[in-house]
Amino acid sequence: MNYYLFFLTALIPLIVGAIYYHPKVAGTAWMKSNNFTNADLEGGKMWLIFGLAYLGSLFISTALMPMTIHQMGYLSTMMEVEGFGVAGSEVMEEVNNFRRNYGEVGRDFGHGAFHGVLYTGFLVIPVLGINALFERRSFKYVAVHAGYWLIVLCLMGGVISQFLILPKS
Numbered sequence: 001m002n003y004y005l006f007f008l009t010a011l012i013p014l015i016v017g018a019i020y021y022h023p024k025v026a027g028t029a030w031m032k033s034n035n036f037t038n039a040d041l042e043g044g045k046m047w048l049i050f051g052l053a054y055l056g057s058l059f060i061s062t063a064l065m066p067m068t069i070h071q072m073g074y075l076s077t078m079m080e081v082e083g084f085g086v087a088g089s090e091v092m093e094e095v096n097n098f099r100r101n102y103g104e105v106g107r108d109f110g111h112g113a114f115h116g117v118l119y120t121g122f123l124v125i126p127v128l129g130i131n132a133l134f135e136r137r138s139f140k141y142v143a144v145h146a147g148y149w150l151i152v153l154c155l156m157g158g159v160i161s162q163f164l165i166l167p168k169s
Helices: 004-009 012-020 023-033 046-068 071-078 090-102 109-135 139-163
Strands: none
Touching (some): 004 046, 012 046, 023 139, 046 071, 046 109, 071 090, 109 139
16 A cells, blocks of 8 residues: 555645635735735744644545545445455455455545535535634635635545555455
8 A cells, every 4th residue: 555645645735725725816806805804824843734734635535435436435345354365265256346346446545535525515615614603703704714724635536546555354
């Protein structure tokens, strides 16, 4: 399994964020929706902010694997069956047949990006929206962040779906 892909895809939120939150893209709208000034954003421990952001992005990257690669659900179920991992066992024959017949279904960039859209709509926007309601934030605040996460999750999901190599059984 090419685990390094998780570390690479965890860079996507940082790269997209540098572009997306630039004042000439959505940065000005983001600052206005938060009532921030340039002075508010100066200082701080940027190494800590970026380090924790990268760590959070790494968690998101690993969480996207079973969400975008449907074969993981089947394999995680089969791991519970006696004989899993034993060469030549009945369960491993079934796993190998499944992988031969369906191992590449939905394993492309577009499929992963589609899941990025789904997770933005069914997870990110509701979480942002609920927080925004209680924090008395504007619709613009939610829209700016939802746009960012839509781009990020589409790219991350697409890359993971297209390029992650599952271990051979």
